[in-house]
Amino acid sequence: MHxxxxxxxxxxxxxxxxxPTVLPRxxxxxxxxxxQGDIGVIPVENIFxxxxxxxxxxKLEIHAKDNGGIFYFRKGIxxxxxxxxxxxxxxxxLLDAQAITEEQLQECLQLYKQSGTRQRFGKxxxxxxxxxxxxxxxxxxxxxxEAFFEALSWTEGSYKFFAGQEPDPDEIQMYGRIDRLLxxxxxxxxxxxxxEKDGGA
Numbered sequence: 001m002h003x004x005x006x007x008x009x010x011x012x013x014x015x016x017x018x019x020p021t022v023l024p025r026x027x028x029x030x031x032x033x034x035x036q037g038d039i040g041v042i043p044v045e046n047i048f049x050x051x052x053x054x055x056x057x058x059k060l061e062i063h064a065k066d067n068g069g070i071f072y073f074r075k076g077i078x079x080x081x082x083x084x085x086x087x088x089x090x091x092x093x094l095l096d097a098q099a100i101t102e103e104q105l106q107e108c109l110q111l112y113k114q115s116g117t118r119q120r121f122g123k124x125x126x127x128x129x130x131x132x133x134x135x136x137x138x139x140x141x142x143x144x145x146e147a148f149f150e151a152l153s154w155t156e157g158s159y160k161f162f163a164g165q166e167p168d169p170d171e172i173q174m175y176g177r178i179d180r181l182l183x184x185x186x187x188x189x190x191x192x193x194x195x196e197k198d199g200g201a
Contacts, residue, residue: 033160034058044151045182047159052076052178059165064157069147072167078176080167081147088146090122093139094131104130140172148176149185 039047044062051060055076062069068084091109094100108124115124122140125131167173 031162031165034163035159035161037159039064039154039157039159044154044159045185047161048078048178048182051161056161056163057166058161058163059167060159060161062151062154062157062159064151064154067150067154068157069151071148071151072165072173074166076178078144078148078178078181079173080171081144081151083147083150086150088143090136090139090143091125093142094125094135097135097139099135099139100125100130104128137172141174144172144174145176145181145184148181152182152185 037047039062047060051058051073053076057074058072060071060073062071067086069081070084071081072079091100091105095102095105104125108121108128108130111124111128112119112121122131122136125136126133
């Protein structure tokens with residue numbers, strides 16, 4: 001395991017300014033992060049690569065200038081992720097993929113609001129027969145991937161890694177290798193940049 005994740009060991013960096021802060025265990029109300037730092041100093045993609053290289057399990061919290069995200073890893077593999085702001089909703093993903101209609105989306109949104117429960121929106125789509133389970137799972141996986149790609153564009157903020165933490169069992173989980181996701185993310189960012197330069201055409 002990489003020395004960054006062992007508070008008892010001191011890494012031997014070449015450039016001290018690029019080394020994340022490793023915190024000793026302290027008596028606090030919540031768990032202390034195993035690793036933290038500034039994404040303006042260490043880019044987000046490098047943090048992902050470190051987690052991949054170290055093959056660690058835990059939760060990565062990123063607090064960016066206008067957004068944030070939470071990502072879970074199991075032995076260096078991305079298994080779940082979401083954004084705090086501007087997360088594309090499952091209904092919108094299905095609508096954009098032409099898997100459901102606007103009328104079906106609005107009907108389920110109304111049922112969701114009226115329920116007043118913590119049930120997941122996808123449950124209403126399934127109960128009405130508007131979406132097949134495999135399409136819903138695919139959309140949830142796309143949501144995780146989009147969160148990962150969005151995080152790659154952040155250049156200001158901070159991050160904290162909490163070793164050993166995993167998502168709730170009922171959360172949809174994927175199995176995404178970091179190296180492949182980084183390649184896809186670079187392509188995604190290039191495509192978004194090209195679209196913006198072309199005026200959104």
